Amino acid sequence: MRACARFDMDPARIEAVRRHLLHGEPAGLAARDLRECLAAQLAALPGRVPGRPLAARILEQCLELLAAHDHAAIARRLDAEPADVEEAVRLLLSLQPRPAHAEAEPAEAGYVVPDVVVWHADGQWRVALNPATAPRLTVNSSYERALAQAGEGAGRMRELLQEARWLTRGLSMRYDTLLRTARVLVERQAAFLERGEEAMAPLTLREVAEAIGMHESTVSRITSGKYMQTPRGTFELKHFFAVRLEGASVSGAAVRAMVRRLIETEPPGRPLSDDAIAALLARQGVNIARRTVAKYREQLNIAPARERRRAAAPQAQAG
Numbered sequence: 557m558r559a560c561a562r563f564d565m566d567p568a569r570i571e572a573v574r575r576h577l578l579h580g581e582p583a584g585l586a587a588r589d590l591r592e593c594l595a596a597q598l599a600a601l602p603g604r605v606p607g608r609p610l611a612a613r614i615l616e617q618c619l620e621l622l623a624a625h626d627h628a629a630i631a632r633r634l635d636a637e638p639a640d641v642e643e644a645v646r647l648l649l650s651l652q653p654r655p656a657h658a659e660a661e662p663a664e665a666g667y668v669v670p671d672v673v674v675w676h677a678d679g680q681w682r683v684a685l686n687p688a689t690a691p692r693l694t695v696n697s698s699y700e701r702a703l704a705q706a707g708e709g710a711g712r713m714r715e716l717l718q719e720a721r722w723l724t725r726g727l728s729m730r731y732d733t734l735l736r737t738a739r740v741l742v743e744r745q746a747a748f749l750e751r752g753e754e755a756m757a758p759l760t761l762r763e764v765a766e767a768i769g770m771h772e773s774t775v776s777r778i779t780s781g782k783y784m785q786t787p788r789g790t791f792e793l794k795h796f797f798a799v800r801l802e803g804a805s806v807s808g809a810a811v812r813a814m815v816r817r818l819i820e821t822e823p824p825g826r827p828l829s830d831d832a833i834a835a836l837l838a839r840q841g842v843n844i845a846r847r848t849v850a851k852y853r854e855q856l857n858i859a860p861a862r863e864r865r866r867a868a869a870p871q872a873q874a875g
Contacts (some may be wrong), residue, residue: 597687606677672684683737798810827865
């Protein structure tokens with residue numbers, strides 16, 4: 557109030573400007589606190605957003621429990637199902653507490669903001685674009701109406717309007733392609749999301765391109781530098797593509813994970829040789845040569861059996 561008096565401005569006018577900024581682009585600017593900032597972003601999400609009503613209730617009634625990561629207490633206070641709370645919390649975590657820094661902050665801080673968010677609900681995998689990285693862009697309809705009524709002198713402005721329309725249409729198509737690609741990746745790699753690396757299925761750019769009716773180069777571009785947040789962690793979309801192991805029905809990534817598991821669970825004093833690992837994998841229906849085992853072991857930065865045996869000997873003597 558003192559600031560309003562100092563600059564001879566009406567408090568109601570100041571509040572109207574603040575509200576305009578709060579619900580502008582990006583949403584959440586000029587918020588009075590974190591709750592109002594996130595609530596504005598939540599309300600600005602386009603279309604029907606799963607978990608939004610519960611997320612709004614969490615902001616209103618359980619912000620301190622959200623900060624403490626006490627999801628069970630949130631479920632009790634709001635009389636909600638734990639799975640629904642998890643879905644709502646994931647939605648809140650996708651919002652930007654500092655909306656003005658949405659573009660600059662990730663690169664400076666050294667972490668990534670996922671472009672796609674994946675969660676499991678009602679017995680199926682759900683996929684959505686992260687609103688923080690896929691903002692909705694539209695052309696102001698009042699400007700369009702004004703130009704429609706303008707005379708011949710507005711020709712250049714009409715050209716700029718057409719460019720703006722092409723830009724918004726292009727972004728919309730890009731986001732749609734990204735979402736369809738992500739859905740195919742989740743569908744084909746559902747076993748990986750449920751069980752981990754050993755369940756990674758062979759998957760190529762061509763297979764995904766055929767599934768969405770696009771060219772391979774388009775899939776390659778749309779997945780480059782993009783990240784997906786899943787219950788198993790955040791991965792670059794390229795991670796979901798896996799080369800089929802020659803002569804087998806599994807991916808090389810899955811076999812590499814199997815090799816790592818066998819070595820991690822081997823008896824310390826009797827490490828498994830590459831031949832032994834190949835034999836154990838053959839019993840599981842994965843037939844690969846000893847040299848292939850050696851290649852994957854080296855990729856995992858794991859020493860040969862003889863070196864692991866020597867390293868285990870001093871530990872046994874010390875024990």
